[in-house]
Amino acid sequence: MATTALAPESAHPVLTALRGAIGAVRSALQALSYNRAGMIATWVFIVIVVISFVSPLVIAEPPPDYANIYAAPSAVHPLGTDFQGSDVLAQVLRGGEVVLIVAAVAAFVSVLISITFGALSAYAGGWVDTVITGLADVVLTIPGFPLLAVLAAYLRLSNPIFLALLIAALGWPTLLRAVRSQVLSLKERDYVEAARALDLGTVHVLFREILPNMRAYIAMYFVLSMTGAIYQQVGLYLLGFAPLAGDNWGIMLNLAWYRGAIFFKGSFWYIMAPIIAISVVQLTMVTMTRSLEEAFNPRLRKAG
Amino acid sequence: MGIVALPRGPRTVARPDAGAIVAGVIHNFYVGRLFKAFITIYLVATISFFVVHLMPGSPVEVYIYTLMNQYGVSYATAQNQAAALFSVNVNEPLVQQYVGYLGQLAQGHLGNSLLSPGTSVGSVMLAYMPWTLFSVGVALLISFILGILLGMLMAYRRESVLDHALSFVGSVFNSVPNYIVGILLIVILGIQLNLIDIASMRGSFSPGVKPGVDLHFFLDALMHASLPILTYVLTTVGAWMLTMKSNTSATLDEDYVTVARARGLGDWRIMTSYVGRNAMIPLVAQVAIAAGFAVGGSILIETLFVYQGIGWILNSAIAQRDYTVMQGIFLVITISVVAANLLADLLYGRIDPRVRIQGESGG
């Protein structure tokens, strides 16, 4: 786990954060490959991410070809064409970028909010704590997706990044409570007392003593958060409440639904391609979460 | 070697006096929950009020503006119409409007629909809510019961082929978004394999069938709700199964199960009253919470299957910018979720004798 140095050597925050981040990534990869399924899932996920970010750079937006609507799979169009005659495979390959970015941004902002306010809440105590936890409880109780739908409609978002922020705005309570309870319990621990006695400052204590111990949970929560963000995003696209510019997986689903591709036998691949892509991404991420869970919680490991 | 005296406190009798009851209620854990529930509902009502009134291009102003420009109505008239529809008076100071709004809410008036003036939001609710409750209720029941039975089976047959297969299938369906499972059902069962006639499944009941309390109607409704129910069951049963399996496994290791075997109790009795009941306790409370979530998530499934419940009407209200209906439904959904959570807490206290209101029995 986290080794703590008592001497306040490099107080340079950026370096400290960087070192922490690198260590975190390394142990995360170790944990992800903890069980076989996790290892496979991680690799698949990495492949998907790479394809999603590289494809838009090398594959151009497929042009419509009205003579060739809903064409069957062929050498030229391995997955057929859509309602406009555009190549489906190209769309699927290019379609992951936005979805993944939005998910990552949403998860990141959510984690940031949770950690900041969770730690603050636990550290400060008193009415600050009460207000923040109360707010968290309320947000937790309000049904997320309908609220998201209503807000998305009201706000008429133009940019997917705003969508990410909106999702994050509703997703932080769970991790906040976890961070808060961890900080509360760690606050009393000896090494924290020692650090405080040495007058090392709140931020230092937070970043060097407490958070490293929560690495595991934060990593898990980040991945889980991304899963939720993808669910909500694609759901909003499907209903038509998210910005419909571009050609990501969510928009493909939306167009397939509204153009009736679902009900038409010949357009099988047009609807299946984004479905498979989304499902695989979700499955790999959930498997990765399970692997992380097993790695960090010895009680879950199968008895030797 | 005399009789060991039993410690006698003031409350060893099973029936406490009135004073103890009152004290118990005040310090009660339920009252706290109730209070929190009210706060949540109040906050949601407040937020939706201010969103409507303070957002740029608030629906009230848009409405007034549209009336004035498109219909050439004067500002005063437009204002009055807006007041009637939104249960607000635009001229009044905001705070007064707010108080008025809360007052209306307390009396159960949610305003009128923007697009079908004259139809109160309340009546819309009454028309569509029962369908959602029906499908969610049936689905939850099936999912829960199936989950419990399969979960126990998996625990009793740990590490068997059945265990691994069910775990795998359950978690796959749990990870894939539920609307995607719904689309898959339509695409694969309906279109590709032609097993189901999708067209006839649209709507909550077949045209020409009169709603009423009879078997024919019930079966028809059930058929129309079958796809949403199937989708819901497929995507949630995995979670119930896995939780029940781990609870059952843990319970099987408990001392009282071994002692029950030592007492020569029959396997069936042990499985139901000793293992099953104890393993199930945490899950029963979650049923209420799951119901809350299901109602909240209904917007996607119902839209997909054109099942006219509260989710479907919410979607069309959003799409058509019928703000009052949107607000009203959202509030009602929130109230349902809050009520469900309260119910969950209550259930937990009833089922687990270890968690009871203080003041009921002496320690």
Next chain:
Amino acid sequence: MATERITQPQPLVPNDVPAATAETILSVRDLWVEYATSRGSVRAVRGATFDLHQGESLALIGESGSGKTTLGLALVRLLPRAAQIPRGELDYCKGGKPVSILAMDQGSLRRYRWEECAMVFQGAQNSLNPVLTIRDQFFDTVRAHRRQSGREIEERAEELLKMVQLEPDRVLQSYPHELSGGMRQRVLIAMSLLLQPEILILDEPTTALDILTQRAIIDVLRRLKEQLGFATIFVSHDLSLAAELADRVATMYAGRIVELGPVNDIFYRSAHPYTGALLDAVPTVVGDEEKLTSIPGSPPDLRTLPTGCPFHPRCSFTIDRCRTEEVPVEWVSEHQQVACLRWRELRRERRSGASTD
């Protein structure tokens, strides 16, 4: 320490064991219990041999890891899944005809449990179903074996609860968590006598209870025994319990019964160094100021037992033969048996707690 290289459990039973008498109710011969673990098989009980007579109380004394609890569980075949009985005989001898418990089918076993032989487990904290009232659990117990009317069951339950010094009205309607630890232990004892078993096995009946409750339980057990006349097996690490309640005492070490005899013989004329060491470690309330000696070292890891006598690393009287030879069980007197090569020299007289050399 060399790993025990015996692959097949060898008999450690002396050839001249007296046959079961008409009063024998339980006959145990050369019983072995083996656990399969990820790191090899562990023999928790090795060649246990003894008879239990009607109405007699036998104390099984040993440190943790000595195999005493496992032996208790084996007697009702409630061992965990990982354990098995590779060798031995266990017979129940009511009415003269011995019935092999090891060969019983599940149905007979279920009837045997609690009706003939009841076991009260260690730590009653969690031995009762938390969601059923005590009354329901009494009913469950009886209804699993006999058809009796609710009224009959209730009367019997009340009778037994009074015998263990509990108020039936209050206790029967309670849930387990509403009763204290001592009360739960007494409820279990009462429940164990519901079907009038011939044998009652008690695993650490007084551990984890406070002194006063311990006293109460011991008194209750003694009175019940006088009134109802069942045979008892106490499993404990507490010698004083044996002194109070036992007719015969067996000491166990590393899965073997190293000494067995009438309680006075064991306390005043013990033959095995381990028994002697246990006795030396117990302070006496009366008697001369004695230096307390604890046994050096700790109980052995059952996976890597030393060759020869398992006690030799901690024994103050070890000779070379102890390290190499298998120690057979020998008879000190008609009633006392011991497993030590040097028992003749080491047998000690004790006067009211003080030892003489």
